[in-house]
Amino acid sequence: MTITNVGVVGCGLMGSGIAQVAAQAGFQVLFVEANDELVKRGLGRLHETLEGLVSKGKLDARAKDTTLARIAGTTRLEDLKSSDLVVEAMTENQPLKNETFAKLDRICPPSTILASNTSSCNVTAMAAATGRPGLVLGLHFFNPVPLMKLVEVVRTILTDDPVVQTAVEWVRAVGKTPVLTKDSTAFIVNRLLVPYLLDAIRVYETGLASLEDIDAAMKLGCGYPMGPFTLLDLVGLDTAMYVAEVMFEEFREPRYAPPPLLKRMVMAGQLGRKTGKGFYRYTAT
DSSP states (O other), rough: OOOOEEEEOOSSSSHHHHHHHHHHHTOEEEEEEHHHHHHHHHHHHHHHHHHHHHTSSSHHHHHHHHHHTTEESSOOOOGGGOOOEEEOOOOOOOHHHHHHHHHHHHHHHHTEEEEEEOOOSSSHHHHHTTGGGEEEEEHHHHHSTOOOEEEEEEETTTTHHHHHHHHHHHHHHHTOOEEEESSSEEETTHHHHHHHHHHHHHHHHHHHHHHHHHHHHHHHOOOHHHHHHHHHHHOOHHHHHHHHHHHHHHHHGGGSSOOHHHHHHHHHTTOOOTTBBBSOOOOOO
């Protein structure tokens, strides 16, 4: 199974990052967005990111131009009919993903591999929405995609062995390190990370220590690059709560339930960096 042409559904932060690393690795990339304005925005984000790499001396101008020449955008899902691999990078909405996979199944050739960048949705349900369940799997990249080396390769009980192997080889080809995981809610990283973040909120709720001291303790005591509250603000409190709710729905274990403070902060619109206030305050730069 050879991958030459890569389709990406969605060109937000994750989708544009996936498009970038694929194009830099020599693959032809076509991304799909909902309208012309979002296509233009996606291409602009890619141009700006690559220009930034040139200005920092991490990429030469010729490589930037070559990379951009390999990327195109469209508003038509049907234009992905020549893709060898399609990576869906849309919002975390299970019904929408299932519907999109069903459409891709009708559009793409029978040999096309369909992958989801989901961090919390059910990949098996997406596979079951198609007539090619053996060619469906998860490819969970991490944000920011160009910098983060890990990709969780998510195998369902329906995924064929050659498809997994092809996906692993492609992940390595785009400069990432693949780890294999089964299709179980939250996979490896979030299964371990989310309870830690929720416990940090609970510790803070009890008044044991301040935000700053909890963050400092976990950075200096465990060697983490950032503390739990800095990370929560970066990820987005709404995103953290959504993943926690999905995990709680799946496993019904109290440790996955969102703490009351997290719920109230989301209700209040205090979502972290993207709103200027979460556990910490942020000023626009």
